[in-house]
Structure formats: structure tokens, C-alpha cells
Amino acid sequence: MTTTDTTAAVPAARAYLRPATATDAELTDRFQPVFDRIAEGNVARERDRILPHEQVGWLKEAGLGAVRIPVEFGGSGASLEQTFALLASLAEADANVAHIWRNHLAFVEDRLNAAPSESNDRWLRRFLDGEFVGGGWTEANNGTFADLKTTVREDGDRWLVSGAKFYATGSLYADWLDVLGKGDGDAVLTALVRRDDPGVELVDDWKGFGQRTTASGSANYTDVPAVAGDVFPAGERFVYQGHFYQTAMLSVLAGITRAVLRDGTSALRARGRNYPQALDPVPSSDAQLLQVIGQVSVDAFAAGAALARSSRTLDLVAEALGTGDKEARERRVLEAEVATAQAQLAIIDAALRATTTVFDALGASGVSETLLLDRHWRNARTLASHNPRVYKARILGDWLVNGTDPVPNLAAVGRGGQGD
Structure with a gap:
């Protein structure tokens, strides 16, 4: 659970983006002590390839995942410049842990840019509760975005996701996985599925000589369900x-x-x-x-x-x-x-x-x-x-x-x- 107050209601009738209100000093006071704790074990984790589950958990509790959410909705109200400065400070402590947050922070930004709705209100509350999103866009087996094999197909009142991905950064630490796939016709969709669904298989097979503990390996999906409100047209993702x-x-x-x-x-x-x-x-x-x-x-x-x-x-x-x-x-x-x-x-x-x-x-x-x-x-x-x-x-x-x-x-x- 994060230390953020999640009782703040997210208004359904107004846009989520707001001018930043956080000060650099406030953000440093809140997060730098956590970064310093993470730095203490960096060399040992790198040498022995110890996955930083505990360290990611500290950052969830501190509210890093909600740092861009405006204060009136329960977040920290940071600007993008401040958010990326924090990420650089985290990378100074441990470059692996910092890279793990890339997909989560991007999906938060996407929801802040989305039209207000009940489902998007629900996503903001999830972020405030410390729920974490991992990535699943790049096709496995040398597939490309132009030739997607992963599918997101309707099945009654839900969707089913099937396919294989690589570079699934942060997935082993996640509650949700953001998966890109082909819908009906030429539609390209992103679906958010639960990481602990039995149809999800995550394989820690990243072979790169760097960024060894980012969980950037394979992810396989077999008829993994996604509900309405958790599937979005990829073309409507935030413009930047x-x-x-x-x-x-x-x-x-x-x-x-x-x-x-x-x-x-x-x-x-x-x-x-x-x-x-x-x-x-x-x-x-x-x-x-x-x-x-x-x-x-x-x-x-x-x-x-x-x-x-x-x-x-x-x-x-x-x-x-x-x-x-x-x-x-x-x-x-x-x-x-x-x-x-x-x-x-x-x-x-x-x-x-x-x-x-x-x-x-x-x-x-x-x-x-x-x-x-x-x-x-x-x-x-x-x-x-x-x-x-x-x-x-x-x-x-x-x-x-x-x-x-x-x-x-x-x-x-x-x-x-x-x-x-």
C-alpha cells in the first residue's frame, strides 16, 4: 500500500492533466531517502543478479507510481521535467531499478491524457494504491509492429489476448501487463491484463550483458482475459x-x-x-x-x-x-x-x-x-x-x-x- 491518500475522488467531468504543483524540494525529501536505500545494495544485486523486488516495493510504497497524478486526485503533482529528474536520481542509485519503471510511468501518462471516464477513474485509483504496470509491446521471434501476431479478440463481454512478446521490461514486478495486439480488421489495440492470470507465462530469459535485473525477457499469453475499460485503441495513446x-x-x-x-x-x-x-x-x-x-x-x-x-x-x-x-x-x-x-x-x-x-x-x-x-x-x-x-x-x-x-x-x- 502506498502512503498516498487514495480517498480523493477523481472527477468524472474534468480532464486529468493539471499544471504541476510539486516543488523540487518536496520531491527530493520524499524520494531521495528511498533512492539512497536502493543504492546500498546495487553492486551486490548486479554481481549476483538478484532481482530487486523489495526495492521496487519501496518505491511503490513511496508513491513513485503516482508522482505525475495531480494533487487534487491524490498524487504528487510533479511535472514531466521533475519526473524524469527523479528517474535520473533513481538511476544513479540503480540503473536497473530505474528502467523497470519506464512502462508503468508511460501508462500513467496515457491515462492522464485520456478522456475522463469511470474506467479511467478506476485506473487512477489503482495507481494510487500502488498497482504497477509492466510492458508487452515488442513481438517475439523478430516480429514487427507492422506484422503483429499477438491478437486481442472480443469474446462476449470481454476480450482475450494471445501471443508472444519480448523486451517485456518490468513484467516480473508488475500487477498488470500492457500488451499490444491486433484486433478485428486493421485495428491495433492495447490490452491491460493481470500478471497473475494463469494464461500469462513470464520467462526471465533476458540475455543482454547490461540491465540484467530489469525482467526484460519473454512473455507468453494464452487466452488471457481483459475486461471492458482495460482495452484501448493504440492510435488513441497519448501523442507524445x-x-x-x-x-x-x-x-x-x-x-x-x-x-x-x-x-x-x-x-x-x-x-x-x-x-x-x-x-x-x-x-x-x-x-x-x-x-x-x-x-x-x-x-x-x-x-x-x-x-x-x-x-x-x-x-x-x-x-x-x-x-x-x-x-x-x-x-x-x-x-x-x-x-x-x-x-x-x-x-x-x-x-x-x-x-x-x-x-x-x-x-x-x-x-x-x-x-x-x-x-x-x-x-x-x-x-x-x-x-x-x-x-x-x-x-x-x-x-x-x-x-x-x-x-x-x-x-x-x-x-x-x-x-x-
Whole structure:
């Protein structure tokens, strides 16, 4: 159970989006102590591949899953910029735990953007009660969104979901699973099904060398029921969902750059020997080694600045949606697409550089499995491989020079997809 008061009624006649009311200080006071507890066991969980069920539970109890819900409905009233800043701080503590929250926070955002209804009121109450949503969009066996094999079919007064998914991030920690599938004809639907239904099979078979405890493996569905109010047309998902999914990933990368700065600084202070070519026999007094750590701090700063700037554009999109300003919405979605792509390139470059060059300040002792500093590069490299960074600079250049629309045409699954 969360510490949030769930007795607040959600008005059925008004939109759910509201201007943010939370202060940075309030959010830090509430969540940073939890992040600090999570950080304590990060290395051991990474080394022994211990799934962080307990740590996810702490965050549910603290109300992280309802951080974007307006205060008048019982949530924390955070902005998107504040939400992604929190996610980066969580990633500094544990990049795996932070990534687990990506799908849940995105579905909360989707319901905040949805038309008020009894079923959506019910979803907000579930979030306030700490119920958690995992993902299930990417088709298994090299399937694509254009060739969905998963089905969401009507069966009397309910729906049945069948299919196979991969990259089901967060599923082992979830109460609900958000599954994309084909409906009648060309309809593409998302269905929310209960994780503990006997027709759900979750397999912890994620083989990536990073993000090892995110439960990003396989999910199989066999005639899993979904009720009315828990099935939605994918094309009606919130317009900035692709930017949201991408920015959540960038938040984790920004957090990793801060974590490697923290750990690199600590490791240099503890280093006892230096090379004959060094400028000083004491490593922590060697100007060249200090320069390495200084550059890592620049990477961490750049990643944080890019995250803040790009996430602020999403708040502007949400603001336009809340006021119903269609012209502003279209303009701001385009601005968010450009900013998110620019942030992706800036943050990935910063994270990969920082997690590699930090070893130049540490010598052979830096590769000790006791320190496990390689986890930062492995996690950053894994996250950076999710979406096509290689294409982004070309797309940005085509927009700037030729005016070619940079927003991907993924209308078949909702504009923007999951960040692809």
C-alpha cells in the first residue's frame, strides 16, 4: 500500500492533466531517502543478479507510481521535467531499478491524457494504491509492429489476448501487463491484463550483458482475459508517448553518468600507487588523472542539462493538450521530437564516453570485480542500443536543411511507438 491518500475522488467531468504543483524540494525529501536505500545494495544485486523486488516495493510504497497524478486526485503533482529528474536520481542509485519503471510511468501518462471516464477513474485509483504496470509491446521471434501476431479478440463481454512478446521490461514486478495486439480488421489495440492470470507465462530469459535485473525477457499469453475499460485503441495513446519512452531511457543514461562520476571519484581517492610517468606519486594529486575526473563531471553535467531541456518540451506538449490548443500541440510535438533526438545523441555520447574514460584515471585496480565499474558501461551501452541513434543526426540535418518532417510516421501503433 502506498502512503498516498487514495480517498480523493477523481472527477468524472474534468480532464486529468493539471499544471504541476510539486516543488523540487518536496520531491527530493520524499524520494531521495528511498533512492539512497536502493543504492546500498546495487553492486551486490548486479554481481549476483538478484532481482530487486523489495526495492521496487519501496518505491511503490513511496508513491513513485503516482508522482505525475495531480494533487487534487491524490498524487504528487510533479511535472514531466521533475519526473524524469527523479528517474535520473533513481538511476544513479540503480540503473536497473530505474528502467523497470519506464512502462508503468508511460501508462500513467496515457491515462492522464485520456478522456475522463469511470474506467479511467478506476485506473487512477489503482495507481494510487500502488498497482504497477509492466510492458508487452515488442513481438517475439523478430516480429514487427507492422506484422503483429499477438491478437486481442472480443469474446462476449470481454476480450482475450494471445501471443508472444519480448523486451517485456518490468513484467516480473508488475500487477498488470500492457500488451499490444491486433484486433478485428486493421485495428491495433492495447490490452491491460493481470500478471497473475494463469494464461500469462513470464520467462526471465533476458540475455543482454547490461540491465540484467530489469525482467526484460519473454512473455507468453494464452487466452488471457481483459475486461471492458482495460482495452484501448493504440492510435488513441497519448501523442507524445514515443518521446516519453525515449526520455525515460535517457533519464537512466543521465543517472549512469552521475553514478560513474561518483564511483570514479571515490576510486581515484582510494588509489594507492601511480605509474613512473605520472606527474605526482599520489594518484589523487596527479593533474592528468584529475583532468579525467573533471571531464567525466562535464559529461554528467551535459547529460543532465540535455535531459532537463528536452523533458521541458514534453511539459509544453502536455500543457497544450490540457488547454485544448490544437495548433500549439502540433507545433510543440515537433519541437519535442527535435529536442528528444538532440538529447538522445548528446546523452548517449556523454554516457558512453564517461563510462569508458573513467578507467584512464584508475589503472589496473579500476577493473576489480569488487568495484564492478564495468556495470556502468554495460548498462549504458545496452540502453543506448535500444533505439536507432545512428539515424538521428541525419534526420535532424534533413529537418534543419530541407524542412523534412522529423516525426516518425508510426500511426499504425500510435504516433511515436515506444521510442523507436
